[in-house]
Each structure stands twice: as C-alpha cells, then as structure tokens.
Amino acid sequence: MTTKPLSELFAERAVELREFIFSKPTSNFTNNPWALANAIEDFANQVGHMMIFRQAKVDVAREKLLTQQPAPRTIVEFGTFVGKSALAWGAILRDIHGDKVPDDVNIYTFDPDPQMVALTKDFVKLAGVEDFVHVLEGPGSDCLRTLHAEGKVTTVDMAFFDHWEKFYLSDLKLVEELKLWRVGSLAIADNTDFPGAPDYLAYVRAGGNGISGSVKYETKSFETSGRRGGPSIVEISTVMALE
C-alpha cells in the first residue's frame, strides 16, 4: 500500500473543504466569520487529518485578546492554511471593535502555498471580513518585512505562530528586529508540544535573549482538551518590556 505525501493529502482536503462550504447556502456565512470557522471545524472533525487551530485553542487565545489593553488592532499570522484561525481572529476583532471595524484594525495572514491563499481569500470574502483580513502569499518573514517597509505594519499587538515549527524562533526574532512589539503584545504559538518547538520554548521561557536592552517576555503554556493524541498546548507569551 502506498501512502500519500502529507502535502498531497492537505491539497485534496482543501478541495473537499471548498466543495463542502460552497455546497451550503452562502447566507449561512454572509457577514458571519464565526459560522464559517465553525463549519471548517465541523468538516475537520468529519475527515480528520486537518492541521487547523481548533476551537478549544481559539477560546484560550480569545480570552487573552478580549482583556488585552489597549485592545488589539494589528494581528500577524504565520501559517494561513485554510483560513480557520484567520477567520477566528477576524471574528474576535469584530467582537471587540464592532461589525464595522476601524480602518486601523487589520489582520495579515501569510502562507507560501498559493492554493491555500486562494481558498482563504474566497472564505474571507464569503464571511464578509475582506476589508480587514488580508491574505498574503509568501513566507511570513518576507511578507512581514514588506509590510514593515511599506509602513503598513508599525506595531504588532499579537503574532500567531502556526506554520512550521523550525521557523517560530527566527520569525519571533524578526518581529523584535523590526521593533514591532509594544509592552503588552502577545506571541501565541501552536503545537509547541507536538511536533514541538524546543528552541522557541527555551527562548520565551528564558524571558528572551537575556541581553540588556532586549525584549523581555513572560510566558505560560495553556493545556486544552485537544483531540485524543493530538497536540493540546498553546504557548502565550506577553511582552513585559522592550529593553
């Protein structure tokens, strides 16, 4: 028996998910990012093997975002996939700022995979959040550097790391290098238990690089009731000081 490469499986899942969503009346999702995020989760529960940010974890992140002061306005996300978490961030920022979010409230989600970018753009449009959820194609580090150079992102209230774990630490350090953090900014990282991001965890648990004049973090691991045998930890680190 031959087993498919994971990339092929995920590409097929994305096609099936598109069919699943667009087979339903569009009115189910119009102007309703929560409804679309929930439908994606329903699909994932049916088929299995979908690397989405599940609702139990969204709830943990949501708690933090709802109490963040000042309220979050700019979110950057490394790893779009099918847009599940991007839609959830859109729904949360709407819960905070109202249905017509101000112009300076923006979510930027990055993924090098053109198929996932196209699918998520369609989903973002379907849910009516395309004014402020921007789906960009490319490695997150390149996209973030470009947004910074263009002056579109000057502060990051929350960065979400949900791409390949080997990039978590270098991309966290890029946010530092571009001086995008403020005191109270959040770094949220998924899958730090499995597949695991040991260098990232060691760094945030040490509070940063330890060098005087550097960003200081406080960090906590949140255990969620994930699927049996699936990754269940979300690591949330708060920027305590910029130097």
Ligand SMILES: C[S@@+](CC[C@H](N)C(=O)[O-])C[C@H]1O[C@@H](n2cnc3c(N)ncnc32)[C@H](O)[C@@H]1O
């Ligand atoms: C775990 S999935 C993201 C799940 C997504 N957050 C959700 O909830 O639906 C990981 C994604 O990271 C993307 N990826 C890989 N390398 C990346 C990079 N350097 N920058 C941004 N995304 C990357 C992959 O193409 C894949 O779609």
